[in-house]
Amino acid sequence: MINITFPDQTIRQYEAGVTPLEIARGISEGLARNVLAAEVHGEVRDLTRPIKTSASLRLLTWDDPEGKATMWHSSAHLMAEAIEHLFPGAKFGIGPDIENGFYYDIDLGDRVISEDDFARIEQTMLQFARENQHFNRREVSKDEALRFFGAKGDEYKLELIEDLQDGEITFYESGRFTDLCRGPHLPDTSFIRAVKILSVAGAYWRGDIKRKQLTRLYGITFPKKKELDEFLVQLEEARKRDHRRIGKDLELFTFSPQVGQGLPLWLPRGAQLRERLEQFLKKVQKEAGYLPVITPHIGNVELYKLSGHYQKYGQDSFRPISTPIEGEQFMLKPMNCPHHCEIYRYKPRSYRDLPLRLAEFGTVYRYEQSGELHGLTRVRGFTQDDAHIFCTPDQVKEEFIGVMDIVMKIFKALDFKDFITQISLRDKNNREKYIGTEENWERAEQAILEVAKDSGLNTVIEYGEAAFYGPKMDFLVRDALGRKWQLGTIQVDYNLPERFDLEYTGSDNEKHRPVMIHRAPFGSMERFVAVLIEHTAGKFPLWLAPDQVIILPVSEKFEKYALNIFKVLNNSEIRALVDERNEKIGRKIRDAEMNRIPYMLIVGEKEERENTVSVRKQGEGDLGSYAINAFIEKIDNEISEI
RNA sequence: GCCAAUGUAGCUCAGCUGGCCAGAGCAGCUGAUUUGUAAUCAGCCGGUCGGGGGUUCGAAUCCCUCCAUUGGCUCCA
Incomplete structure (x- = not known):
């Protein structure tokens, strides 16, 4: 027993x-x-x-993540079985479960799978699922495994087996399909009752661009049909919050092929929104002792050779531009730090000058592969809310705390609760690939860990994810479709001070090397606004809304009164407009609701007589009658909450 | 860049396997209506069917190519 x-x-x-x-x-x-x-x-x-x-x-x-994962992993096998049935001779790479479903990488030879094939793949999967195929686990020797897939001619599985130890290899058989697999799996396929093939994409074998591109088929399954339907509805809801769609609807930004792909054009309403975010951060930074600087959009190639970026990224950057006579070469700046380093060293620095915090909303240009561009989240020209802190090694922790405070202030003001804090440290087994002294690294990594601990945030620690020049902390937020994007970042850097030979004179009258901290709480204005749009579904907090109040006269008779209200609001620096169209009040309300204008003031005979406004809040409805001053006070209170 | 798909009026979309002058709703304009908490009515305007090339008696529809977009892969100072 x-x-x-x-x-x-x-x-x-x-x-x-x-x-x-x-x-x-x-x-x-x-x-x-x-x-x-x-x-x-x-x-x-x-x-x-x-x-x-x-x-x-x-x-x-099903309620446990591991339960879902097992279901989806088994579903990947089921899909492979269906593919093998429909596309005989297909070879298989890997087929894991993922956050929402599973995929399988398949080599179909010269055949292709397109969306038109999804329905019959789903049908075949369901048909096989109904056969209650059992998943049978079998331990096999390496020889046997190699023989099996050798006979099948599946070079991908053979390659995977080569990397495995004899004695730890298992096969899973279900129905007509046998796969190299660690498991675990469902007892049988009867649990899979609803199937959806989601998308097809190309994926390089083992993520290596030089190797063959396989067909990656994504799918998801559920134990009940109802759950699949709910999932599809959710997906549809998420698509409605897509920042590209809302950005168009609310006239925030656009793109033009004439200007170039990945180069956003901010429309007046979007530009106002962005400026407000910038002003908010500028104010916070001013209080935190940052000094504004402004640098040009281009820099001499020599600058990037000095920084080392040219050697590392030059081939993947926009080509340099040249002066017509002298042939001097300039690059569109891909980052602001080299410029800021030059500002640091324009004069000798003393320890008394440190920490020196140089801030700039710097627009940078990076060549991103065309297939990688995505709305405002992945663009070729964007503005970083950048700053570089030059400090002594023992100031790193304190400065880190200061930056964290700013990030948290922003997240709080915008009600961002759902973010991931990721700390990237050295790969402990591979220390030679990092620049900087052991002592400084140790100190910085400890500082970051301590700051993270004190902040009480849930953090994920990733060893080996640090940049070669220093450890970092990133803030990741999900978009409407659940994809993770990096927003804010705080990075310690020992490399650039070295390359630029930055110095300060210490209290000991000796020369010392400062440490640099790169930080951008928003990350990029483009990406941040995109994520903000998706989080709020375009219903921005009052202080950010491009239009805060719209005045809706019940008929043209009350236009004059409406304009009076408008003037009063305007004098109180409330962003208001009047809907003077010859439309019924219901129509004006509908349009204001659709435009996500936070407050609607309905004015008619009653309001004019009593010198009031009838207040309606977007998404909530009628709030009743307010004296105009009482309304202004209400708005002011709401704004000053941030 | 690679794989798959998409591209029809400002926006959302219809137009099946090629065959009367390419349609609808919304938006815009004009007029009527003077309106009380999510769409008043009528008329009008608006399209080189993404660009180019080809097949065909005939192409929005089929083929090639380029551009852009979408979902992934790769990369991200």
């Missing part, structure tokens, strides 16, 4: 070799029908794999 410990710490005894599925069945038939996988001793496993020794057990269902 063995002891099985359940999550609630109860312990029950079973025969050795009992399977989690049998245990589930012993608890209730309903549970047995819903359980997808089991966590045994912290390892997620097949439900049908016997438990031989006493262990802790967690039965995983």
